[in-house]
Amino acid sequence: QVQLVESGGGLVQAGGSLRLSCAASGLTFNRYAMGWFRQAPGKERELVAGINYRGSTYYPDSVKGRFTISRDNAKNTVYLQMNSLKPEDTAVYYCAADRSIIIFTTTHQYDYWGQGTQVTVSS
Secondary structure, X not given: OXXXXXXXXXXXXXXXXXXXXXXXXXXXXXHOEEEEEEEOOOOOOXXXXXXXXXXXXXXXXXXXXXXXXXXXXXXXXXXXEEOXXXXXXXXXXXXXXXXXXXXXXXXXXXXXXOOOEEEEEEO
C-alpha cells in the first residue's frame, strides 16, 4: 500500500520560511518523479515544484527563486523549502508521485497523492 505523508505546514508571517517534508512508503521511491502541488480555496491545484529520480527539477515562475525541492532517496523523502513566503502562497500543499522520468505539471499524470498540509502566510 502506497502512502505519502506530508508534514511541516503551519502559520508563518510574510517573508518567512517553511520546510515541508513528504515521507513515502510502499513504492520504489527512487523510480518516481515527485511533485509538490498546492490548492488555494476556489482555485485549481497547481504544481509548484517537481523533481525526477535523476534530480532534475522544475519550478513555475511564481515560485522560482523562492522554493527549492530536494529528495533523499535513502530516506524515501522529498522536501520543499519555501523562502520569502507571500500571502498568496497560502494553500493546502500536497505531494504526489509519478512513475516517470518526466516532471508532469498536470494532476492527472500522478499516481499517488498525500493528504495535504496547510500553509498559511499572514501579511
